[in-house]
Amino acid sequence: MRSFKKAATPYFIWALLFIVISLLMVLYYAFTGESGNFSTENFVRFFAGSSLGTLWRSLKIAFFTTLICLVVGYPLAYAISRLEARYRTLAIMLIMVPMWMNFLLRTYAWVTILSKNGVINSFLRYIGAAELDLLYREGAVILGMVYNFLPFMVLPIFTVIDKMDEGLIEAAADLGCNKLMTFIKVIFPLSLPGVASGISMVFIPAISTFEITTLLGGNKTNLIGNVIEQQFTVTGDWHYGSAMSVVLMVFLLFSLIFTRGEDEMGTGSVTSTAEVDRE
């Protein structure tokens, strides 16, 4: 085991350079003013002004995205895990393969599908139906997020259900549970660790994305990720941008704590990698 630890040294150096030091730099910028003096003005500006509204909207959209991913993704993961082994691999491949393509490219494809003269509207025009105004709306942003982040919900849930001890399910049946009760009493509680990591793997990118809102939202649905990006590229106010990043990090930290709580609740055999590390 010792040699394994040594092998991780490059990663520790990497983490120190590119995670710890950059995090400290973000904190430094967040708590300083233009002249480099200590100040909390960036946070005062954040909590007094329009950014609070943006943060609220981001939380809302990230919440709905996560909810839809869960509602769609859970049954899908469950259904895949019940498939015969050869179909199971195929189904997982079908979920994974689109992810090999560039994320921006896939999102851009939705512009062509949803736009006024796009695929959907051309078809509607062809059959003589009324055209729909789909692109550059909040709905398009949520669609884009669900489309991009769904695999991150399906895969962890699938892994947990797939590895579940069949014996437990059989035992439940022996003890008189019907299929529904088996699911409610046994399968669902055991799959909660997967649900928890799925939730955090969808929620975190959803709250901080800015490419999807730019491409599918036409910048009308301004999210906190967009505002942070603008502080660095358009306004050039690194201090304010860093302060917003810090606030966002605090929120993400909360969601991680929530996830860990779920993990400890779950009594299943599958524990998250973080837990394995500690052991």
Add this chain to the structure above:
Amino acid sequence: MKAKRIIVGLLLLLLFLSGCSQGQNRGEVVNIYNWGSYIDKDLLRKFEEETGITVIYSNFNTNEDMYVKLKSGGTNYDVVVPSDYMIERLIKDGMLRKINWQNVPNIKYVDAEYLNHVYDPHQEYSAPFFWGTLGIIYNTTLVDDVVDSWGILWDEKYSREIIMLDSSRDSLGIALKYLGYSMNSVDSGEMEQAKELLEKQYPLVYAYLVDQTRDVMINAEAALAVIYSGDAMDALSNNEDLEYIIPKEGSNLWFDAMVIPAGSKNPENAEAFINFMLSPENAAQNSEFVYYSIPSSAAKELLEEELRDSEVAYPPKNKLKELEVFRDPGPFIKVYDDLWQDVKNQ
């Protein structure tokens, strides 16, 4: 042991590579930092052939991006091409070097009306590269009203058919102009009115775009859009239903100009490059490639007819007088920024 050998090998390679780039620095180079797709790359090759100076070329996306990079140091650009208000800020911060005009005789080809503007009143630091206006592009098959005022962007008839610029300066500037104020307003009351006007407009807006506007208009996905003249020129040549106008209330006139940063290591080479780009022949070639307007009548004469006689690229001179050039608002830019965020937060 093996790992050690690999690491030593990598370090040696690194030393060797850094040695290479140092060696290159000893040759004659000019390090250019310009907007994306703002030059015909053939011109760079031509410059290298004519002068024997190697060109190192890189791009930036926004003035602010460029400013931060220049300010943080560690870079050694010799020629940068910022916009007017950013040049004003760079001069204020003492970050530019005066150009020695004796090495840049071709400045004589630049027309007087493009010189000595507010951003560089004595024309000491900058040589005009391109200029343009801000206006409305519209699709004649989708708009049957006369388009001559910013007001049409508030017409409910065109709900979800309007594209605004995703830029705080430009969008608030348009609202200020429509209200009859200066685009460079630093008055909180005026700013508040402009913001309210834009909030009223929000439901009518299809999207807030910058670079995508051109494609959306070419594909007739929207009826009206706010656009820069060069992009408009490009769009017009791809879709003949499109028209471009500068609203009667006035608009923004902008300049991008070549400057030499104070820390430039090769100022003579920079001046050689600036001189090269100002020559009518080269300026014309570049303009035909990127579609923006050149500040020189001598160069304009060499353009293809379609571009030379275009009122989009070269509006009548009396019209230009009513246009306003952006000034550097200093820290007040934060107010623009926050209000713009308010507009988009609905």
